[in-house]
Amino acid sequence: MAKYLLKRLGFIVISLFFIVTITFLLMQAAPGGPFTSERQLPPEIEAQLNEQYGLDDPIYTQYFDYLKDVVTWDFGPSFKYPGQSVNEIINRSVPYSLILGAEAIFIALSVGVFLGVIAAMKHNKFGDYSAMVIAVLGISVPNFIMAAALQYVFAMQLGALPVARFDSFAHTIMPAVALATTPLAFIARLMRSSMLEVLSSDFIKTAKSKGLSSRIVTYKHALRNAIMPVVSYLGPLVVAILTGSFVIEKIFAIPGLGNEFVESITNRDYTVIMGTTVFFSALLLVSILIVDLIYGLIDPRIKVAGKGGSK
């Protein structure tokens, strides 16, 4: 187990190294320097700025400096907002995104699993059809359109929920629902087909013929086995929530990391773009590792450590 963990961590470090290198090169290739979009600066001042930020060093020196900084988890200063470091921006905005993301994941999982189970229990009946209509719609309605529709109906027409910003629980409802829409639909479909498969297997027949009530058969026997594909979907789920946060946080004016990322793109604030990209990638790689470990924990048939299975 320890060996497996070490191997996975090693893989994460290598992936991060590639990601850092590629983003660094991409940002170097980007047209214009960080100060070119400002009003024309006198050449002396520009030279001084370049020197202060180390931009007059040869590229390989800049690259190694950047690598060294990343290893110590220091992403350098923001070019657009002098006096702010990228670390400060990340630390300030991450809590908002985490709350929103956790809420969206909770909605997607609970409603998605519920719809899937309903659809499988009422196979080819009204419940099945309505759950699957919701699922197909959910996959076809992009999160940003869902966000605008929710804003229009619940905030502007009904006045039931605040339009934007992030001050109370009521503010989080609409962005979390919009973020959850597409993954929710995927989970419902996954859950339905997996549940149908499990319900037709022999041990369910055995459980039923033992005289267990259908409630116990469904929740104790079928659900626990059918939930596995949903657990393996957790990785893509995190990705969907994370990339979805770019537009959702922008539409709802939430000062989260997704919004900062979008802003840094609009401003061509290269250090912030690099820093947030590396942060996102690290977050994703670690959460995928955690999902894999959970997967091995809840299903003892799967040995995460691969062959041998000495746990």
Place this chain on the structure above:
Amino acid sequence: MAQLNLKPSDFEPIEYSETEAEKIAGESTSFWKDAWRRFRKNKLALFGVVIIILLGIMSFIGGPISGYNYYSNDLINANQPPSADHWFGTDQLGRDIFARTWYGAKISLFIGLAAAFLDLIIGVFWGATAGFFGGKIDEYMMRIADVLYGVPYLLVVILLMVVMPQGLWTMILAMTVTGWINMARIVRGQVMQLRNEEYVMAAQSLGAGKGRLLFKHLIPNTMGPILVTLTLTIPNAIFTEAFLSYLGLGVPAPLASWGTMSDAALPYLQYQPYQLFFPSFFIVLTMLAFNVMGDGLRDALDPKERN
């Protein structure tokens, strides 16, 4: 289940003769005919196909029949709600939304089709090569794909769009950089599986070369999964285009795409909701049509998977 109309005479033994035994009862059907028969029964999937065809036609004739073009400003008639003159109303600059919607349809559909087509070419080539040769070649090729696959698709596309100049083709290229991997994985899996089939061995022992094996025997037999993946790639590309437009990385003005139109309309949602409604509605409709068609194709081509 259809009602069977059984008569007592149906249960009487049929006359037996030598020649009768050799006769084949029904007309022989090919795999594709069979799939089409199943597909035709799926009302929802047929609906998807009809919608896609209609959207395709409208993207060409929609602009001309409105009598307006997509780029002319008419500031006196700005922000008109839908009326007899402007069927979908006008936008902030007085441009006719009906004309812009169908012009946008052309761009959005083009992006979807072009991205899917490039994914198809690269993915089939990469996946078929890796799956066919196996061994070290397979390992290296798929390792490269795995590394690229590890980074979220949208993040890669966004970073590339930051670096490259804005434009239609840049967007398509950015989507293709990691978009082909899914196709490659599916084709690889299929080819690896089919490679060990007896008919491939038969062809090989009859002297078929590698190229012939690949293009004549292996790839045609993976057409089903390829087709399904292709259909499901298109709505994804349309979604990505709109997503990028929301981040200000869309096609440059005055070109209209559904994404840029929705993005431009978002700040005026409260007073001119129709400006957002029309482009958003068509994004949803198109994605829905491609999704149900893709699902229908999957069910028709692989009935085992169906439940």
